[in-house]
Amino acid sequence: MSSGEIWIAFYTILRREIRRFMRIWPQTLLPPAITMTLYFAIFGNLIGSRIGEMGGFSYMEFIVPGLIMMSVITNSYSNVASSFFSAKFQHSVQELLVSPTPNWVILLGYILGGVARGLFVGAVVTVLSLFFTHMQLHNVFLTILIVFLTSVMFALGGFVNALFARSFDDISIVPTFILTPLTYLGGVFYSISLLPDFWQGVSMLNPVLYMVNAFRYGVLGVSDIDVTWALVIITAFILGLFYIGLTLLNRGRGIRN
Amino acid sequence: MAYAIEIKDLKKRYGNGFEALKGVDLTVEQGDFFALLGPNGAGKSTTIGILCSLVNKSSGHVSIFGVDVDKDFAGAKRYLGVVPQEFNFNVFETVFNVVATQAGFYGIPVDLAKERAEKYLKKLDLWDKKDTQSRMLSGGMKRRLMIARALIHEPKILILDEPTAGVDIELRRSMWEFIKELNEQGTTIILTTHYLEEAEQLCRNIAIINSGEIVENTSVKALLKTISSETFVLDLADSIDSIELPNYDIRIVADGSTIEVAIDKGQNLNDVFEYLSAKQIKVLSMRNKSNRLEELFVKLIKGSN
Numbered sequence: 096m097s098s099g100e101i102w103i104a105f106y107t108i109l110r111r112e113i114r115r116f117m118r119i120w121p122q123t124l125l126p127p128a129i130t131m132t133l134y135f136a137i138f139g140n141l142i143g144s145r146i147g148e149m150g151g152f153s154y155m156e157f158i159v160p161g162l163i164m165m166s167v168i169t170n171s172y173s174n175v176a177s178s179f180f181s182a183k184f185q186h187s188v189q190e191l192l193v194s195p196t197p198n199w200v201i202l203l204g205y206i207l208g209g210v211a212r213g214l215f216v217g218a219v220v221t222v223l224s225l226f227f228t229h230m231q232l233h234n235v236f237l238t239i240l241i242v243f244l245t246s247v248m249f250a251l252g253g254f255v256n257a258l259f260a261r262s263f264d265d266i267s268i269v270p271t272f273i274l275t276p277l278t279y280l281g282g283v284f285y286s287i288s289l290l291p292d293f294w295q296g297v298s299m300l301n302p303v304l305y306m307v308n309a310f311r312y313g314v315l316g317v318s319d320i321d322v323t324w325a326l327v328i329i330t331a332f333i334l335g336l337f338y339i340g341l342t343l344l345n346r347g348r349g350i351r352n
Numbered sequence: 353m354a355y356a357i358e359i360k361d362l363k364k365r366y367g368n369g370f371e372a373l374k375g376v377d378l379t380v381e382q383g384d385f386f387a388l389l390g391p392n393g394a395g396k397s398t399t400i401g402i403l404c405s406l407v408n409k410s411s412g413h414v415s416i417f418g419v420d421v422d423k424d425f426a427g428a429k430r431y432l433g434v435v436p437q438e439f440n441f442n443v444f445e446t447v448f449n450v451v452a453t454q455a456g457f458y459g460i461p462v463d464l465a466k467e468r469a470e471k472y473l474k475k476l477d478l479w480d481k482k483d484t485q486s487r488m489l490s491g492g493m494k495r496r497l498m499i500a501r502a503l504i505h506e507p508k509i510l511i512l513d514e515p516t517a518g519v520d521i522e523l524r525r526s527m528w529e530f531i532k533e534l535n536e537q538g539t540t541i542i543l544t545t546h547y548l549e550e551a552e553q554l555c556r557n558i559a560i561i562n563s564g565e566i567v568e569n570t571s572v573k574a575l576l577k578t579i580s581s582e583t584f585v586l587d588l589a590d591s592i593d594s595i596e597l598p599n600y601d602i603r604i605v606a607d608g609s610t611i612e613v614a615i616d617k618g619q620n621l622n623d624v625f626e627y628l629s630a631k632q633i634k635v636l637s638m639r640n641k642s643n644r645l646e647e648l649f650v651k652l653i654k655g656s657n
Contacts, residue, residue: 096459097459103459104458106456111449186436190441194458195459346408352408
């Protein structure tokens, strides 16, 4: 395919993915908005007012970056996992497989579709947070870079999950039993400095901790970890997952006999 | 001139050890109307799956219009349009979007994609359903939608895997008229079907596959010439108890008002009619017991087993 044709194929996949999550907005956009509003109201306002400061900021200010990141992570992941698995399930993925679209374009199209939903939901949650607190941006470039890369990384994770999945249960196991615990234990609601040394060490093995803290650094200018490490870890995960996703796609794992 | 499709020693062994193709050799000429026939599980869909990259081959060579799929699969795919046996579109998309989106996967610009989507949806009587979610269509409409989608990049080869399964007679006829028109305009058509009379009426060349091997690959005309015997069914005005015509294999069936006559090469029906006239037995109607190709097909499959 020429570069112009590749661009059209990529744009077609991306447009279809965006059209999909916009069409089913009561399932894709509304639930995170409601859930995060409840988090802001209950944890931020009601309970947060009794907790006091954390990291030099009010509890509400402290948890807002984490909650934004949490919604970006879960939505980027679940968009690609459910969209690609649905395409596998109803065999409509064959529309792409019989076409000359290169596999890397298929992968990029789905990933950017997941990123689009993750960032859209992240933006909605950010706007909602402004009803509860004011927001400053310590480093705009870093904030945008971290949220984008994290979204790419989890969209890739969702894609690999969808390739391996054989049933709808298989695409909910990872978010329920791995992603949610990692996110909750990834410093969304607390600073790991509150933990005993041992659990601080254990927390350092959680990749979500690096993303949440790097994003929080971009917004508030405070972090439990070195932001450079966060960038290294996210980039390594992206490269690794992209390689795995593309290799599996080239082999036809779960999509070709 | 390169073949539209050239398959050499194609083998496929699935992960569970089942050998679906045991060294298939097959050629389809440009502009042909070709039938690939075989019983269920013979290897038809596997062969088609490999052609359109839905199945990974174990070994062998496949060329499409001279393009080796191992060297330039993307280039080879451009020549192919595929109408699979099972519905495989996103059922929540509108009819128009199913077709126009497919154009995008071939790198066709949006304006041209819209133009072609309109052209083929109109040709296949689906234009008034363009804004309907595809899951709301009837079975026949879904089948036509897949044909429109397969044609959106105007391929040189159209592969139809059981395209008329579950389609009513009237629709089947109009669908074939359209496919014949495409073939006359130069598109190579490759067809698998269980309706052997369709293959006999439409196709010029034929291959019969059984247990992963090609057991016959010739023209329909040449194949039909090999028929050594045909059975005719004659409906009589009155019932009869017995019938005796030396050298002819005649059987009384049902309530005695129907007979089956097997005519071998060198025999003719005139002898039968003369005998029946002499006995004052009136014949109301006559028909072939089964489609000629069907008889051959059954013989070939039995022979290869």
